[in-house]
Amino acid sequence: MAFKVGLLGLGTVGTGTADILLNPSQRHPLLKELEIHRVGVRSLDKARTVNLPPELLTTDLESIVTDPEVDIVVEVIGGLEPARSLILQAIAHGKHVVTANKAVIARYNDEIFTAATDAGVYVLIEAAVAGGIPVIEPLKQSLCANRLQTITGIVNGTTNYILSRMQSEGSDFNAVLADAQQLGYAEADPTADVDGFDAADKIAILASLAFGGRIKLEEVHREGIRQITAADITYADKLGFVIKLLATAKRDNPTFDEALNSDQLQVRVHPTLVPKDHPLASINGVFNAVLIEGDPVGQVMFFGPGAGSGPTASAVVSDILNIAAILKVERGSAVQANGKPLLDPLLACSHQHYCTIAPIEELETRFYARVLAEDSPGVIGRLGTCFGQHNVSLESVVQIGLRDNRAEIVVITHHVREGNFRQALQEIKAVDAIADIPSTLRVL
Amino acid sequence: MAFKVGLLGLGTVGTGTADILLNPSQRHPLLKELEIHRVGVRSLDKARTVNLPPELLTTDLESIVTDPEVDIVVEVIGGLEPARSLILQAIAHGKHVVTANKAVIARYNDEIFTAATDAGVYVLIEAAVAGGIPVIEPLKQSLCANRLQTITGIVNGTTNYILSRMQSEGSDFNAVLADAQQLGYAEADPTADVDGFDAADKIAILASLAFGGRIKLEEVHREGIRQITAADITYADKLGFVIKLLATAKRDNPTFDEALNSDQLQVRVHPTLVPKDHPLASINGVFNAVLIEGDPVGQVMFFGPGAGSGPTASAVVSDILNIAAILKVERGSAVQANGKPLLDPLLACSHQHYCTIAPIEELETRFYARVLAEDSPGVIGRLGTCFGQHNVSLESVVQIGLRDNRAEIVVITHHVREGNFRQALQEIKAVDAIADIPSTLRVL
Incomplete structure (x- = not known):
């Protein structure tokens, strides 16, 4: 038959x-x-x-x-x-x-x-x-015994191709995008890819599987890669990072209290500075990779062609x-109350509720900021003080060089609350000696 | 219930x-x-x-x-x-x-x-x-539509740990093994790991799943890592390689003729020079990784903790x-002729026959050989001639330096038949100007 x-x-x-x-x-x-x-x-x-x-x-x-x-x-x-x-x-x-x-x-x-x-x-x-790349079925079946904690993926080949070429050639976003379009690696209207919509769809699906609840797509925080400059890639490189568009889904509270049912997720897509020795850092070109962390499996990664x-x-x-x-094998001799076949609980979707997604302000992460300031004594001190007043502790502040007669300063923070970091930035922007903050990026 | x-x-x-x-x-x-x-x-x-x-x-x-x-x-x-x-x-x-x-x-x-x-x-x-690392179930289910061609794995954490440390520290095998035993990464009797028995068991299992036939374990070619020296790791590094213990299962004939049922496999475990830009080259320490190549999926890799x-x-x-x-769901309402439940054809083992495994002499691969010879003109010419007479074409012959007053020469071949390479070596060993060939390794 x-x-x-x-x-x-x-x-x-x-x-x-x-x-x-x-x-x-x-x-x-x-x-x-x-x-x-x-x-x-x-x-x-x-x-x-x-x-x-x-x-x-x-x-x-x-x-x-x-x-x-x-x-x-x-x-x-x-x-x-x-x-x-x-x-x-x-x-x-x-x-x-x-x-x-x-x-x-x-x-x-x-x-x-x-x-x-x-x-x-x-x-x-x-x-x-x-x-x-097998990832849906491994999540449903091979890893189903785990308490999953984090899924971090490079799940959009177009943006990874663009960022990889910007990294290897030192080119700017628009030049590489135009070339990628000519080569067929990017669509004529690249919005779905470069603005992170495609990656957001995918991480919403993965989060739903990993954490057993539905995800409202509009609650997924999404940033694309249009604002990434050659300068940021160069500075990231000097500091030991590559820039990748990461899609992340994470359980917010490792100390889960079942009685309180206090599960809260982060689900987000944004360019991220990835340390060069991280397994995702070496995923280049149109390839995809998904890193899954669970208890007790630890970290497993799946790598391969993400499209085609x-x-x-x-x-x-x-x-x-x-x-x-x-x-x-005629599975389904067991039936539901409605007389229809009972589905395999690992292969079917069994959850009904929506997951709670934490607002991005509550995210705790490291940040990278590139600041243009007057080349005068005391500027780094002012920066440090402003961040400090908002509980943003800094890992490093380095004046990289001069650009348009301004001092170009790169700041890397420790793990800080995103809301605090944004408030500090607002205040810093108002300081006279600060000309501009052309980019801020999250750091893995 | x-x-x-x-x-x-x-x-x-x-x-x-x-x-x-x-x-x-x-x-x-x-x-x-x-x-x-x-x-x-x-x-x-x-x-x-x-x-x-x-x-x-x-x-x-x-x-x-x-x-x-x-x-x-x-x-x-x-x-x-x-x-x-x-x-x-x-x-x-x-x-x-x-x-x-x-x-x-x-x-x-x-x-x-x-x-x-x-x-x-x-x-x-x-x-x-x-x-x-999910690998058995992905092979059975997520990749089951593919015509699988090659499985290449780092499937023994102990040997990968030892080789990684030899690579990063420049140490010799025995020193790192002793330390690994103290740290609990290697057994008191390390035979199963360092001589490749554990990896051979695993690749036999993977080959059986990937190619739908049984594997006679004694037909799996097996070499361990005891003979790897710090010198080999250094020279491999200079040439752009790292040395890994790879377990490989490969279909020998991509142009399969179903009428002839001419399927023949290579199944083998041996240390291998892996190009540094290959996905398996960066798998270090006790981690495992399995790279699967199939038509039409291409290359997918699974990475993670291989033990514990x-x-x-x-x-x-x-x-x-x-x-x-x-x-x-009470799968199994369909029954076999004997009245027992019919099993899911993806999850159960359906093959009965044994696969044909090619003798190692028939393997076509690249080789690395380290040769100690008299430091006199004409030696490299003699080497080249001997290899050439056995249809072994060379990619590079480099005199690396002097060791014990002998010229140390490293040869990398093109893809050649292993049998031919071994015959050429026999002949070269008999040449007066050649003192020793301390190591030969395969190159991915």
Whole structure:
């Protein structure tokens, strides 16, 4: 008996997916029990690199998600609509769903997973985060015994490519972005990548899995990399750091009191100074990496290609196979109160509540600030005093050189409360001898 | 309804396992449905750091694997016997098994997995390779759509610790080994680690999973690190390499012909010169890492703690939870011909045949050789000629310096057949002007 796949979309990822399904040799034998039943496309006439019988193709995507013969719907059309509606319709018709759509999952996880649980179907999303790197399933299964503490990821290849080139070439952001666009590493409208929206979607999904609660995307603090200058990268380098766009999700209170249910998370995306000996510092180019810290496992890191047809299709088809394996052994003889199959508690989404996310002012972290000031005695003293008055203790204050006749001073703080640091900056900006504070960045 | 765990062994890993089972707070909710039913120990009187009711403890391990109430047997006593017999007895009594025992799995996988399939029970082994790093389950599930090509791992923490210290301190093997033994990073009898037996067990297990066939352990080529000298590490460093003990499993024929079923593997453990910009080069100390290459995923790497109570227990308990999740939804309503439950084809071991392993002479790789010769004109020419006569083409020949009045020459070859290289060496050793070839190493 073959399991029938309805494929929505035949773009980059859809083509990669079909490629694997049509070439099972030397792969897991279960692949031979999968069959592409229908493929939904925008145009029937387009030339395709994948060799599919033309009668499988249709422009009527709804007919696929409602087709009684389809067991598993694979959504790889991307974008919010009609992807969201098609996923919900597929679930309503009792189909299992595999999707690579981080934007839909980050925004509509509530309605999608509630519907999936009610219907007794799986919605698997390995391809939605970090492309081909196994991270969703390891979080759900291989690390499920841990009390997870922190997830820190380089989850956007475009920004990592831009920052890596700025680092190696000493170039400015706009020049590298323009080149990346020409080379196809950045979109014509690069907003989703360079302003951190894509990374925010992904860390929201990872946080939800790691900490067992839903995440309101608008509560994820998000900063992009447009403001990063060659000067900052040079100074960071001198101080022993590289600058990376990190997506972080962290439990705020290691001393959790279950009775108080005092769990509070930080979920944030921002450029960060990463010490050069940190495992994430050497992740360059379009590669992604996700570092997970848990008790008792310690630190584990997953590294690999975060995008692209092949890697993303690897994740999509692995999810399809995982569902086929479940169907094969007829898992689900146990039923819920509504008569629908009971889902595997590790693979299904079991949480209902929203996580509490701490405001960014409450974050305790180290900071880097670049300050332009009059080149006169006493300026460093004034800086130190202002920071001190706001409980911001400093690790180092270094005058790097002169720029436009001003002294360029780089400050690194100890771990301080972000709110205090921002208040100190306000006050410092008002000091006559201070010309400008062109950049402030967080330090890992 | 609680799932009852019978724990065999309360040493380092057993204690870590019990610790997690007794502290489910902030971990996956399914953990609360697990119950430690019995614990098998060698002595009832020993002081324990974990707080277990004394009536759970027994020295009669057989009574645990035959106890009708036990659902899942966890074997963490280590060693070959009685571990193997207890695992087989547990399977015969219909128990699912979780084990961290790489030695037993590498040697007895045939009888254990055949028995498990017949009985319709799972034997999960995440903890057997690379401690807390998820690698077994990702291979089985997250990467199952791939045509896997190569697995390259640093899977023994002791040897990686020794080589890292030799690298950073310029020390010799024996001095670092003695210190590692004092610090508890190496055993009093270090044979299993430093001679590569432990790494061979692990790569045999990974190869079996990746390539879907059984591996005869005696066919795994194995060399340890005792012969590595400070001089080799220094010269490797100058040439842009670090020396690592790599465990490698590789499909020999990328142009696979299914009709011929011509699959042939290389499975080998040996010290290797790794280019400094390779992802495995920066894995230092007791950490482990496994790099997997597949089509279409490309390269993915998993990094983390390869041993220790906490990390290993993380893997053990995750396996327990994966079995509990299956029991929870009563997977297995589909049955085999013998009436026993049909197992999930991704989680169970489905292969029966043995893989063909290529003899080491057929390996094509680069080599490093350190040669001591008379400091006279024409020696490098003689070397080049001898290698050339055996089809060994050279990438570089560098006279590094003088040692004991002899010229010390370091040769790096292109990719050549190992058999040819060895024949050339035999001939070179017979040349009068050549005093010695103290080391030859493979180059990644």
